[in-house]
Each structure stands twice: as structure tokens, then as C-alpha cells.
Amino acid sequence: MPFGLTNAPASFQSLMNSVFQAFLRKSVLVFFDDILVYNKTLSEHKVHLRAVLELMKQHELYAKESKCVIGKQQLEYLGHIISAEGVSTDPDKVAAMKNWPIPTSIKQLRGFLGSTGYYRRFVKGYGEISRPLTSLLRKGAFTWGVEATKAFEQLKTAMISTPVLALPDYTIPFILETDASALGVGALLMQRGRPIAFMSKGLSSKHQGLSTYEKELLSIVLATQKWYAYLQGHHFVIKTDHQCLKYLLEQRLSTLLQQKWLAKLLGLDYEIVYKKGTENRVADALSRLPGEVNTGEISAISQLKPGWTQEVLDSYCGDKSTQEITKGVVTGETAYAQYEYTQGLLRVNGRIYVGNAGTLKKDLIKELHDEPIGGHSGQEATIKKLSQFFFWPKMKDEVIEYIKSCDLCQRLKTGNKFPGGLLQPLPISEQIWQEISMDFIEGLPQSGDKNYIMVVIDRMTKVGHFIALAHPFTATTVAQVFLDNIYKLHGLPNSIVTDRDKLFTSHFWKELFKLVGMKLNISTSYHPQVMDKRND
Structure with missing residues (x-):
């Protein structure tokens, strides 16, 4: 690929991700042409290094020997020094x-x-x-x-004076300390008491006017978004010095902003622990300017574990398609490269896969549509919220079908369709048997095998034909009766007025009228007066 093309970086990175898909974030990191192979032991390193080199050979990707560093315990990568101690x-x-x-x-x-x-x-x-x-x-x-x-x-x-940051260990929980002040928010991600990353962000004038509760919630949302790659799919503990946040999943959300932020936490497995302001020193320092005063101290602990985790696992039980996908992921089949299987949960490109068993699909749609967090939003908005965290086949179709059946939406929402046009009067006939009406009389006593009467009336003279029929009959049968009894006596009319019976709206009748040059006029729904004398 030539240098200088605007799409060259994205295309090359896409190629590298595709080539090393099976090893990414397991033993390989790739940033354009910088490839890092990492392992805990030398024996594992040799195996994975050989696999990477074979992949490069297979796809005709070449490495310059003078730029390669192999078998090091400390090296520079993307402006960072990585060692056994950390970053x-x-x-x-x-x-x-x-x-x-x-x-x-x-x-x-x-x-x-x-x-x-x-x-x-x-x-x-x-x-x-x-x-x-x-x-x-x-x-x-x-x-x-x-x-x-x-x-x-x-x-x-x-x-x-920057510290050495610890490398993340995905076998133990992460600790996320957050805090907010009048002018900023801060957070610290750590494990075993060692920092993995710091975050600090000044608040805009818009956010400075928020309540203390909303600022504290914002600090959690910003931190989880920044470190989503670390936290997704892993249990972590949020430590905050704002006691009210322990009711985060229980209290009623009073503003659209709170609903929006809480939606961003869906799909994460966390618990919130209250921590005194004096103990939350790091996150407190990240958010505060010098001289700001600490608030009061209260002590409480609350554990919030999403109940849907077990429901997702239950949705896999007896679901053959899920079992097939899981088997393919575990065995490393390339057809399931976009899937992950961790802690019993399937994920598709980071989104949680929901199985067919149980009612979890409907419950999730209901939660993100009917509840305050959804606010009975439209089809596209609901699909966007849901697909941000979850995935299952035909999700879009199920969401659309659910919203179409939502009683509240159907009764209160303004329709998005164009208004119906004006009613058109029927023309006055100028010649006999050129404008006719047609309908059926039903509910009559049985006479032989006949129980229906087909009525055909000339709209000018009001002369009619009454033809007995045996029900059930098809559009083809009615068409044949019409040809045998009406056409042979009066010829083909210019137009026929009928009601909305499926016999007359069928494809057969439409094609017949089109071929012979007749016009079919459909009467107004629930307005039998249009059908003239046949209803007298």
C-alpha cells in the first residue's frame, strides 16, 4: 500500500487485526507495524513467537531484523517502558x-x-x-x-516523578476509586493497592452547575468509559465518598441526564462500597483544587450485583444454537472469531450474547423501552440502547414487533405516516352495464349445496343478477362465475365497485382487471352505503 493515502492507516490496522485475531490481547498487541508478543514464561513465549512469525510468513508480512527485539524482560513500546514491575x-x-x-x-x-x-x-x-x-x-x-x-x-x-503503574491481572477484581469536586472529577484504577491508571478531568461550565450527586455519578461514568476495556466482563469494586450512590440501582431517576448515565453502566458487573472522604485520598486529590474543603463523613457499604448475569446463563440452557457457538469458540474455529467465552458468558464483539431460553430477551426490551430509563422511546433509539450492550439474532425484528404491540405507544404517540387523502366520489354512469357493483349475501339457510348469493347490480338502471354459490369459494371461482353469468350477457364493464373482501383485493383479480382494461374501485371501510342498492 502506498504511503500518503488517507485510508492507509485504518486499512493497515484492520489487516493486522484480522491476521492476529486469534492472539490479540491474549499474547499479542498490535499498533500498526509495532507488534508486541508477551508471555509469563520463556517456553510460552517461544511457542507464541513462532506462531506469530508463521502467521506473518503466511500473509507475506516482513519484519526487519535490526528493528526486532526478542526475549527481553524489559523493553520500550509505544513510548512506555514495560517490565515485570509494570509500566x-x-x-x-x-x-x-x-x-x-x-x-x-x-x-x-x-x-x-x-x-x-x-x-x-x-x-x-x-x-x-x-x-x-x-x-x-x-x-x-x-x-x-x-x-x-x-x-x-x-x-x-x-x-x-511519575510512578510505575502495575500491569492488570484479570484473575482478581479491579478497584475503582472515584470522587468529584466543584471543578473536576478524578478516578484511580488499581489492584492489590498498586495503581494501574489515573484519571482527572476538569468540568465544563455546563457540568459545574450539576448537583453533588450528579457530579459523583458522572465521575463513575467517565471512569468506567475510559477503562471499559479493563472492566468489561470482570467484577470490580467502585469506592466513593458519596453515600447516596449506594442506592444507584434502586432509586428513581429524576432527570434524563441520570437515565442516560445509568444506561452507560449496563452490562458491567460491579459493587459500590462507601469509603470515608479521609480514606479516599487519591481520588479526592485527583478531583480537587488546592484549598477545597472535604465534606462530612458517613459509613455504609452496599453491594450491587446485576441479577441479569444469572439470567443470561439461564438463557443458554437447552439452547442448541448457543451450545454450537460455545463449542466453536472453545475449539478456536475461525467462523466464531468475533465471539469470546469468559466466565461462562458469550460475547460478540464485546456485547453479551443472549440465548433463546427463558424470557430474558423480552425482559431486556421491556426494561429499555417501558421503564423510566427507556421512556417509551422509538424503534431506532431502543435498538441502539439494547445493541450497545447485548446481542442476539433478529434482535431488531423483535424490538420492532414489541414496540408495535406497546399499548401506550399506540394510543399516545403521534403517527409518522402521511394523512389519508380526500375521499373520491364515484362517477355517474352514462351507459347501462358500464359501471357495476358487486358483493355477497351471507348467513342464508342452506339450499342444496348453496349458501351464498353473489349480487351484481348495474349502477345506472339498478338491474341486478343474483347468483347462488357454494361456500367456501376462491377468487378464481368467483371470476369464473362472473364470466359465465355477467360477461356473456353484458360484456366487460368499465369499472366494478366492491368492498374490501380479500377475494376482490387478491392478486388474481388485480391482474384480471389489468389485462381486460377494467378499473376496480374499493369502497370506504365500514361504510356500506357506498355499495348502493345491494345493501337495501
């Missing part, structure tokens, strides 16, 4: 930040913030420290002052 910043890049001159333009400031922002996961309170600098990026706001100089030097100092 740390690259000293060469940190040294460049340390010697960075004071920016004299927005372009230079963007360069500095871009370099330091790449390592923001290593810095406690990065968002609050850099706030005076980011505020200068607004149009017409670049005026360097004492506050900007202080933030600039403080950020350079923070880059020099």
Missing part, C-alpha cells in the same frame, strides 16, 4: 518535557499539552494541574501569566 514512562521523552521552553503561541502550547497528555494516566490530578493551560487554548484567550507559568512548571515536575 512506566520513557525517560528520553520525559527529559524532552523537562527541557521544554515556555510556549509563546497556541501551537507550541498544544505541542506541550499533547506530549504530557500522552502520559496523563501516570499523573495524579492531570486535569486540574493543566486547567490554566487548557483554558488558554480558547480563541483569543492566549495571554501567558503567573498562573500559567505555575501550572507549566508543576506539570513538568509531575512528569519527572
Whole structure:
């Protein structure tokens, strides 16, 4: 692929993901042409390294020997130093930040913030420290002052003293500490007391006006979104110093914003633990500016475990299609490369697969449509919410069918169809047997094998034919009777007026009328007066 094409990076990354699909995030990481093979033991490393090289040979991908580093316990990858101790910043890049001159333009400031922002996961309170600098990026706001100089030097100092972050261990729960203050939110992801990543974000003027409860909830939502790749499919504990959040899944959501945020937590397996403000020091420091005052202390613990996890497992019981998919995933069949099987749950491209057993499908649709979190939203909105976290075949069809049968939506929502047109009067006949009406009389006593009468009336003279028929009959039978009794006496009319009986709206009649040049006029529903004398 030639260099310079706008779609080249995305296309190449897509190719690499496709080639190494079976090993991604298990023993291989790929970023464009940077391939990292990692293992716990040397013997495993040799096996996976050989498999990677064979895949590259098979797909004609070539590696330059001078750029390859093999069998190392510590190496540099994408600007990070990775070792058995964890992940740390690259000293060469940190040294460049340390010697960075004071920016004299927005372009230079963007360069500095871009370099330091790449390592923001290593810095406690990065968002609050850099706030005076980011505020200068607004149009017409670049005026360097004492506050900007202080933030600039403080950020350079923070880059020099970054900690070594632990590597995630997916066999034990993650701990997520969150906090919010008047001007920002912060979070810390850790395991065994060691930090894995930090997050700090200043609040916009729009979010600064939120209530304390909403700010604390926002900090949880932002943290889980940022580290979704770590948390999805794994149990984790959220520690917060806001006691009301222990009722997160129990209380009534009063605003659309709260409903939207809670929807983003669906599909995650978490519990919320209240932690005193004095004990929540790290997350508290990430969110607060110097001098801010801590709030009061209350002690309580609440565990929130989504009950649908077991329901998903139950939906797999006796479901042959799910069992077939699970077998294919476990055996490594390429047809199921997009599926994952962890902790008994099937996932499709990160979304939880729901089986056919039980009523979970209908319950999920009901939850995201009927309940306050759904607000009886339309088809597309409900499908979007549901497909963000769950998947099953023909999900879209089932959602559409459910919403069509929703009584509240059908009674209260304004229809999206065009209004019906004006009624058209029937033309006045100018010649006998050119405009006729046709219908059936039913509910009569049996006479031989006849129990129906087909009525055909000339709309000009009101002369009629009454033909006995044996029910049941088909459109073909009626057409033949029409030809034998009406056509042979009066010929073909210009138009026929009928009601909406399926016999007259059938494909056979439409084609017959089209071939012989007749026009079929359908009467108004529940308005028999249109049918003239046949109903007298």
C-alpha cells in the first residue's frame, strides 16, 4: 500500500487485526507495524513467537531484523517502558518535557499539552494541574501569566516523578476509586493497592452547575468509559465518598441526564462500597483544587450485583444454537472469531450474547423501552440502547414487533405516516352495464349445496343478477362465475365497485382487471352505503 493515502492507516490496522485475531490481547498487541508478543514464561513465549512469525510468513508480512527485539524482560513500546514491575514512562521523552521552553503561541502550547497528555494516566490530578493551560487554548484567550507559568512548571515536575503503574491481572477484581469536586472529577484504577491508571478531568461550565450527586455519578461514568476495556466482563469494586450512590440501582431517576448515565453502566458487573472522604485520598486529590474543603463523613457499604448475569446463563440452557457457538469458540474455529467465552458468558464483539431460553430477551426490551430509563422511546433509539450492550439474532425484528404491540405507544404517540387523502366520489354512469357493483349475501339457510348469493347490480338502471354459490369459494371461482353469468350477457364493464373482501383485493383479480382494461374501485371501510342498492 502506498504511503500518503488517507485510508492507509485504518486499512493497515484492520489487516493486522484480522491476521492476529486469534492472539490479540491474549499474547499479542498490535499498533500498526509495532507488534508486541508477551508471555509469563520463556517456553510460552517461544511457542507464541513462532506462531506469530508463521502467521506473518503466511500473509507475506516482513519484519526487519535490526528493528526486532526478542526475549527481553524489559523493553520500550509505544513510548512506555514495560517490565515485570509494570509500566512506566520513557525517560528520553520525559527529559524532552523537562527541557521544554515556555510556549509563546497556541501551537507550541498544544505541542506541550499533547506530549504530557500522552502520559496523563501516570499523573495524579492531570486535569486540574493543566486547567490554566487548557483554558488558554480558547480563541483569543492566549495571554501567558503567573498562573500559567505555575501550572507549566508543576506539570513538568509531575512528569519527572511519575510512578510505575502495575500491569492488570484479570484473575482478581479491579478497584475503582472515584470522587468529584466543584471543578473536576478524578478516578484511580488499581489492584492489590498498586495503581494501574489515573484519571482527572476538569468540568465544563455546563457540568459545574450539576448537583453533588450528579457530579459523583458522572465521575463513575467517565471512569468506567475510559477503562471499559479493563472492566468489561470482570467484577470490580467502585469506592466513593458519596453515600447516596449506594442506592444507584434502586432509586428513581429524576432527570434524563441520570437515565442516560445509568444506561452507560449496563452490562458491567460491579459493587459500590462507601469509603470515608479521609480514606479516599487519591481520588479526592485527583478531583480537587488546592484549598477545597472535604465534606462530612458517613459509613455504609452496599453491594450491587446485576441479577441479569444469572439470567443470561439461564438463557443458554437447552439452547442448541448457543451450545454450537460455545463449542466453536472453545475449539478456536475461525467462523466464531468475533465471539469470546469468559466466565461462562458469550460475547460478540464485546456485547453479551443472549440465548433463546427463558424470557430474558423480552425482559431486556421491556426494561429499555417501558421503564423510566427507556421512556417509551422509538424503534431506532431502543435498538441502539439494547445493541450497545447485548446481542442476539433478529434482535431488531423483535424490538420492532414489541414496540408495535406497546399499548401506550399506540394510543399516545403521534403517527409518522402521511394523512389519508380526500375521499373520491364515484362517477355517474352514462351507459347501462358500464359501471357495476358487486358483493355477497351471507348467513342464508342452506339450499342444496348453496349458501351464498353473489349480487351484481348495474349502477345506472339498478338491474341486478343474483347468483347462488357454494361456500367456501376462491377468487378464481368467483371470476369464473362472473364470466359465465355477467360477461356473456353484458360484456366487460368499465369499472366494478366492491368492498374490501380479500377475494376482490387478491392478486388474481388485480391482474384480471389489468389485462381486460377494467378499473376496480374499493369502497370506504365500514361504510356500506357506498355499495348502493345491494345493501337495501
